[in-house]
Amino acid sequence: MKRRVVALLLAALAGLAEAVPIAVDVGHYLERPGATSAYGITEFEYNQSLAAVLAARLAVEGVPVRLIGWRGEMAELRERPRQAEEAGAGFFLSVHHDSVHESQLEPWVWNGRALRHADGFAGFSLYVSRLNPQLDQSLACARAIGAALRDAGLPVATHHAAAPGLGLEWADAAQGVYYYDNLVVLKTATVPAVLLEAGVIVNRDEERQLAGAARRALTADAVARGLRGCGVMVSDGRR
Numbered sequence: 001m002k003r004r005v006v007a008l009l010l011a012a013l014a015g016l017a018e019a020v021p022i023a024v025d026v027g028h029y030l031e032r033p034g035a036t037s038a039y040g041i042t043e044f045e046y047n048q049s050l051a052a053v054l055a056a057r058l059a060v061e062g063v064p065v066r067l068i069g070w071r072g073e074m075a076e077l078r079e080r081p082r083q084a085e086e087a088g089a090g091f092f093l094s095v096h097h098d099s100v101h102e103s104q105l106e107p108w109v110w111n112g113r114a115l116r117h118a119d120g121f122a123g124f125s126l127y128v129s130r131l132n133p134q135l136d137q138s139l140a141c142a143r144a145i146g147a148a149l150r151d152a153g154l155p156v157a158t159h160h161a162a163a164p165g166l167g168l169e170w171a172d173a174a175q176g177v178y179y180y181d182n183l184v185v186l187k188t189a190t191v192p193a194v195l196l197e198a199g200v201i202v203n204r205d206e207e208r209q210l211a212g213a214a215r216r217a218l219t220a221d222a223v224a225r226g227l228r229g230c231g232v233m234v235s236d237g238r239r
């Protein structure tokens with residue numbers, strides 16, 4: 001009996017040792033926290049909250065997670081994939097929340113504060129760079145995450161295909177994946193890298209959902225499913 005327990009323990013440890021760390025990058029930093037939501041919250045705060053849920057979700061499956069930029073200190077973009085790779089990460093996922101072009105924002109006042117919203121835009125989107133040396137794997141993972149988010153009932157944010165001054169090319173429109181070649185964290189990573197915009201925080205309805213535990217859990221589940229599907233996340237069998 002005792003020997004069996006030891007054998008099980010060794011098997012579990014071997015599984016942990018085999019699991020390749022995944023880097024979860026918290027987009028933006030305290031001094032420049034990204035977009036401001038319809039209700040006046042910074043994108044960085046949303047990124048940090050979702051990254052925490054996602055990291056916990058992956059850890060439950062026995063996958064080591066390296067959080068990048070967690071304390072809001074990471075001003076240098078190239079430093080993000082570098083730190084991730086130095087920590088042995090085999091995959092880089094940058095977590096963001098989406099906004100729209102300036103010209104598409106409408107003013108409104110909430111709690112006495114002048115803010116802006118764009119209720120006509122919603123959904124998630126994913127990004128890969130053709131300058132990343134592991135484009136095929138990056139794309140496979142972005143597609144798998146997108147498919148899982150679609151299965152969970154979330155819409156794709158299509159507005160970046162026709163955004164004023166940007167107009168990104170689709171890599172896979174059905175799964176919400178765009179090419180964004182010059183995104184620094186994606187093109188300077190040497191491991192497969194994907195950027196996720198989890199939802200549109202200038203949409204007043206969607207922001208309420210994005211601030212809730214249910215939507216964060218749903219997104220984290222979909223990411224875990226996607227990363228398993230594309231083969232970068234090997235679960236050690238614990239659930």
Ligand SMILES: [Zn+2]
Nearest residue numbers: 027034096097
């Ligand atoms: Zn962002």
